[in-house]
Amino acid sequence: MNRYLPLSILALAILAFATLMLVIAPGMQIDARSVPAGLRDYTEAQQRGRDVYVAMGCVYCHSQQPRSPDQAPDGERGWGRPSVASDYVFDAPHQLGTMRTGPDLLNVGARLPSEDWHLTHLYQPRAIFDWSIMPAYPFLFEHKQQAETDDTIVILPPAYAPEDGVVVAGPDALDLVAYLQALDRTYPTPTDGLRDDGYASGPSADASSVEEGDG
Amino acid sequence: MFGRNRKHDQPRPDENFEPYEEFSGIPMPVYWIAIALAIWGALMLYDTGKDVTLAQDDRVEDRAVQVSADLGEGGNLFVANCSTCHQPDGQGLRGAVPPLAGSEVLGGGPDIVARILLRGIDGPIRVRGEDFDGHMPSFASALNDDEIARIASYVTLTFSEAGTKLDPSRVAKLRDELADAGSFEGGAELAKLATSMSPQPLYPVPKMADAMTATVRDLVFVGRGDVWACASCHGDLGQGGENTPRLAGQSADYLAKQLNDFRDGTRNNESMQIVAAGLSDAETASLGTYFSTLRAPSNASPNLSADLARGEQLALRGDWALGVPACFTCHGSSGFGVAPDFPALSAQHAPYTATQLATWAGGDRQNSPLGLMRQISQALSSEDRRAVADYLASLPPVPAGQTASAEEATSNVN
Amino acid sequence: MSTDPKAREGDSKGGKHTARNIIFAAGGGLALVALGTLAVELGLAPTWLTGEPVQKTAMAEETQHNLFNPPDPADIPDDEFGAAVQRGMAIFTNTGTNAADHVGNGLACSNCHLDSGRQPLSAPMWAAWVAYPKYRGKNKQINTMEDRVMGCFSYSMNAQGSPAGGPPPHGDDIYRDLESYFYWLATGAPTNVSMEGSGFGKVEKPEQGYDLARGEAVFAENCAVCHGPDGQGQKDLNGRYVFPPLWGADSYNWGAGMARIDTAAAFVKHNMPLSQPGKLTDQEAWEVAAFLDSHERPKDPRQTGSVEEARKAHHDGDETFYGKTVDGRLIGVGVQASAAAEVPTED
Numbered sequence: 018m019n020r021y022l023p024l025s026i027l028a029l030a031i032l033a034f035a036t037l038m039l040v041i042a043p044g045m046q047i048d049a050r051s052v053p054a055g056l057r058d059y060t061e062a063q064q065r066g067r068d069v070y071v072a073m074g075c076v077y078c079h080s081q082q083p084r085s086p087d088q089a090p091d092g093e094r095g096w097g098r099p100s101v102a103s104d105y106v107f108d109a110p111h112q113l114g115t116m117r118t119g120p121d122l123l124n125v126g127a128r129l130p131s132e133d134w135h136l137t138h139l140y141q142p143r144a145i146f147d148w149s150i151m152p153a154y155p156f157l158f159e160h161k162q163q164a165e166t167d168d169t170i171v172i173l174p175p176a177y178a179p180e181d182g183v184v185v186a187g188p189d190a191l192d193l194v195a196y197l198q199a200l201d202r203t204y205p206t207p208t209d210g211l212r213d214d215g216y217a218s219g220p221s222a223d224a225s226s227v228e229e230g231d232g
Numbered sequence: 233m234f235g236r237n238r239k240h241d242q243p244r245p246d247e248n249f250e251p252y253e254e255f256s257g258i259p260m261p262v263y264w265i266a267i268a269l270a271i272w273g274a275l276m277l278y279d280t281g282k283d284v285t286l287a288q289d290d291r292v293e294d295r296a297v298q299v300s301a302d303l304g305e306g307g308n309l310f311v312a313n314c315s316t317c318h319q320p321d322g323q324g325l326r327g328a329v330p331p332l333a334g335s336e337v338l339g340g341g342p343d344i345v346a347r348i349l350l351r352g353i354d355g356p357i358r359v360r361g362e363d364f365d366g367h368m369p370s371f372a373s374a375l376n377d378d379e380i381a382r383i384a385s386y387v388t389l390t391f392s393e394a395g396t397k398l399d400p401s402r403v404a405k406l407r408d409e410l411a412d413a414g415s416f417e418g419g420a421e422l423a424k425l426a427t428s429m430s431p432q433p434l435y436p437v438p439k440m441a442d443a444m445t446a447t448v449r450d451l452v453f454v455g456r457g458d459v460w461a462c463a464s465c466h467g468d469l470g471q472g473g474e475n476t477p478r479l480a481g482q483s484a485d486y487l488a489k490q491l492n493d494f495r496d497g498t499r500n501n502e503s504m505q506i507v508a509a510g511l512s513d514a515e516t517a518s519l520g521t522y523f524s525t526l527r528a529p530s531n532a533s534p535n536l537s538a539d540l541a542r543g544e545q546l547a548l549r550g551d552w553a554l555g556v557p558a559c560f561t562c563h564g565s566s567g568f569g570v571a572p573d574f575p576a577l578s579a580q581h582a583p584y585t586a587t588q589l590a591t592w593a594g595g596d597r598q599n600s601p602l603g604l605m606r607q608i609s610q611a612l613s614s615e616d617r618r619a620v621a622d623y624l625a626s627l628p629p630v631p632a633g634q635t636a637s638a639e640e641a642t643s644n645v646n
Numbered sequence: 647m648s649t650d651p652k653a654r655e656g657d658s659k660g661g662k663h664t665a666r667n668i669i670f671a672a673g674g675g676l677a678l679v680a681l682g683t684l685a686v687e688l689g690l691a692p693t694w695l696t697g698e699p700v701q702k703t704a705m706a707e708e709t710q711h712n713l714f715n716p717p718d719p720a721d722i723p724d725d726e727f728g729a730a731v732q733r734g735m736a737i738f739t740n741t742g743t744n745a746a747d748h749v750g751n752g753l754a755c756s757n758c759h760l761d762s763g764r765q766p767l768s769a770p771m772w773a774a775w776v777a778y779p780k781y782r783g784k785n786k787q788i789n790t791m792e793d794r795v796m797g798c799f800s801y802s803m804n805a806q807g808s809p810a811g812g813p814p815p816h817g818d819d820i821y822r823d824l825e826s827y828f829y830w831l832a833t834g835a836p837t838n839v840s841m842e843g844s845g846f847g848k849v850e851k852p853e854q855g856y857d858l859a860r861g862e863a864v865f866a867e868n869c870a871v872c873h874g875p876d877g878q879g880q881k882d883l884n885g886r887y888v889f890p891p892l893w894g895a896d897s898y899n900w901g902a903g904m905a906r907i908d909t910a911a912a913f914v915k916h917n918m919p920l921s922q923p924g925k926l927t928d929q930e931a932w933e934v935a936a937f938l939d940s941h942e943r944p945k946d947p948r949q950t951g952s953v954e955e956a957r958k959a960h961h962d963g964d965e966t967f968y969g970k971t972v973d974g975r976l977i978g979v980g981v982q983a984s985a986a987a988e989v990p991t992e993d
Binding site: 259261262264265268269271272275276317319320321323324325326327328329364365366367549550552555556557561562563564565568569570571573574601602603604607608610611630631 | 670673677680683701736746760761765868880883885888922
């Protein structure tokens with residue numbers, strides 16, 4: 018019991034090293050990135066929509082991190098180019114997610130920009146995709162006999178439309194859609210974009226093998 | 233007695249059993265595993281680290297190529313961007329593409345060439361005594377200021393007497409000035425700038441007004457009952473995004489055919505099937521006509537990180553070793569399409585093109601004539617599909633139809 | 647303590663061996679996995695294991711044999727000879743512009759000699775280059791390559807309807823450039839041999855003969871989508887031919903090899919529909935070839951007297967409709983080629 022001192026020093030040194038390598042160094046690396054030229058901060062409505070996104074637990078089924086072509090064909094799915102750290106500069110906390118029960122949403126605003134489409138889809142996903150397993154969110158909407166002047170009416174196929182009256186979007190639904198429409202990171206990858214490409218076999222290697230293949 | 237009894241007892245579990253490891257050495261295979269794992273781990277770390285650095289360098293380099301001022305002389309750019317139509321020797325194509333060599337237009341110097349590159353031409357033009365239809369795309373979205381300046385300088389220096397060097401800053405200024413100018417209305421408008429030009433044919437009255445009926449306007453911008461507005465996904469100018477296709481300038485017959493195919497289930501897409509189900513034959517036809525008359529700048533970019541050189545090879549020359557002819561053999565020079573069965577491909581969004589090629593290969597999309605696209609898609613690897621999609625996305629849009637600004641189009645609604 | 651050590655050893659011996667075997671197996675397996683992963687990483691693994699299988703189209707299958715491989719256009723030398731090769735290639739692919747004075751229709755060499763004259767069984771130029779000079783029954787004399795190309799201009803390119811009114815004269819630069827291109831394409835090829843993949847191949851005349859009505863059906867099903875329901879080809883929005891016309895004033899004339907049914911059938915069988923050669927049976931190839939060669943096209947420039955005289959002199963036989971009567975119409979009189987000299991501009 019007379020070797021407390023070296024033991025504590027060693028323990029603290031290990032802790033300090035880990036903190037430096039796992040917290041401080043990556044933090045500095047990320048802080049050095051600038052805000053991409055094509056990225057705007059969220060508006061108030063979009064920010065409220067983001068809170069709805071968090072509250073509804075969208076992140077449990079939807080990721081927000083398109084991957085590189087070497088890892089998954091996300092680009093061909095229309096989910097966008099591989100994301101880099103600075104794409105999330107206005108996201109606190111980020112909604113990266115780990116589950117892909119549904120499609121990645123980081124660029125949903127670019128590939129599905131339609132407000133009307135999103136309202137229909139949130140009200141009843143099965144109205145569009147009969148195989149969809151996404152839950153419906155009818156409680157974000159209101160069933161009215163008569164739409165008022167500034168109401169947004171939800172377009173519904175006859176099978177899902179109410180027998181009388183109309184379905185109009187509630188404020189949360191509109192905010193959520195505003196947020197989804199703002200999810201658009203299709204600007205070019207920033208030159209200082211930070212990304213781990215994992216097991217990417219360098220693009221230069223691919224190019225040379227293609228040239229060899231030419232007849 | 234005891235001893236005899238003991239002898240007949242069944243052997244009981246040995247309470248003092250010592251694991252044999254205690255007195256036998258660690259087996260050799262364990263050493264091998266440990267060493268193999270260590271080597272594997274070290275190699276992986278080295279390899280991954282190298283790949284990440286490589287990929288990062290490559291991204292920076294790609295970007296640098298796009299923005300770099302040092303692109304060599306304009307000749308390479310001319311060959312890459314102009315020569316499929318105007319030919320490397322600037323002689324054009326008899327009856328189709330005006331020659332640059334000896335063209336009266338070049339009398340206006342590189343300034344007018346830059347203007348043409350930024351705006352494109354859409355109307356009849358007379359060059360060296362011959363009349364041409366005059367459909368040239370706008371390169372504003374495909375080339376940067378520096379590239380346009382280099383090409384303009386190269387073209388006038390090579391093909392005319394009036395050659396001078398053009399400064400990129402001048403192109404930047406022109407780009408701002410001409411942002412909403414639309415394309416040149418044929419040689420008639422060009423002649424106002426280039427006095428060296430001979431009398432030009434008249435510019436015909438635009439057809440867009442005819443296509444823009446009240447029904448079409450509502451369908452495109454407002455939607456109807458159970459049909460979402462076209463523009464809500466495909467954009468006010470039909471420009472699309474990611475895997476929502478660009479429609480602007482696409483052939484009317486092709487668009488109508490696709491809508492009809494969605495309606496009768498020949499082509500699969502849930503959202504489009506809902507939309508098409510609510511449209512009549514007359515409406516699909518007039519929507520096709522409407523989008524074919526739109527001339528929107530390209531918002532597509534090669535964002536699939538694929539090999540553009542390979543894409544260019546497939547599009548321009550094909551890979552006959554795989555039995556794949558050039559895309560442009562059927563889809564027309566520069567991918568502008570050949571109505572009604574061969575759609576325009578240029579400036580189409582890369583994810584859309586790549587997805588469609590994949591669905592053809594997989595059999596989910598089957599509405600191409602003679603199964604041509606199925607066979608060709610299956611011959612392409614996934615890298616090839618991405619490469620060709622990226623290359624097509626980097627091209628200027630189809631030079632057809634009239635330019636309509638978003639405000640103009642939407643203001644028609646009210 | 648009191649147990650018999652011998653018994654205990656015997657007991658554990660089995661267990662010990664099993665454990666040892668498991669460890670051996672696991673170790674071996676792991677080492678294999680490690681090696682396999684490395685192989686995949688380094689790109690040594692076969693494609694059937696890593697990548698998706700690529701199904702080559704029928705066109706690739708056709709050329710699977712060990713055929714001659716012409717050099718890559720990227721390897722054209724950067725000197726005076728290379729410049730001639732480049733000019734020759736430009737004439738070959740864009741004949742109507744680069745040899746404008748001598749082309750009287752809407753075709754280019756590369757319309758029938760696919761892939762710029764590189765594709766086997768579409769009369770590749772690397773195979774043609776090593777076969778000349780040779781004796782040809784068509785004009786009953788020894789033909790040099792220049793003579794042969796002159797024939798192409800006269801018939802396939804219908805030079806009689808061109809601004810110059812005839813093929814380029816002997817010694818013209820057009821021949822020099824084209825021959826430079828052919829010579830370069832044949833780099834490394836043996837000379838004075840018949841190379842595999844030369845010409846259009848042969849398709850024997852089917853026993854059932856050929857029938858124009860069936861040919862029309864084959865055409866409508868397989869050809870019309872590209873060449874147009876009227877066989878007049880299709881142009882892009884600038885009026886440039888994307889798909890060549892198969893008959894009429896803008897197509898090859900009656901003197902062209904392609905106007906013979908057997909030649910056209912071989913071309914169709916081995917090259918069409920593009921990317922799907924071999925799709926048509928021999929029977930269908932003959933019938934569709936007969937269908938398109940039963941249509942009127944620019945007249946044979948060798949015809950000086952009547953069609954019947956020209957038929958006797960140049961078109962005797964069962965492989966052409968020249969001089970025969972189809973639907974009460976005499977075939978071979980020719981269509982006005984004057985319209986072809988000036989490609990019409992639309993609207």
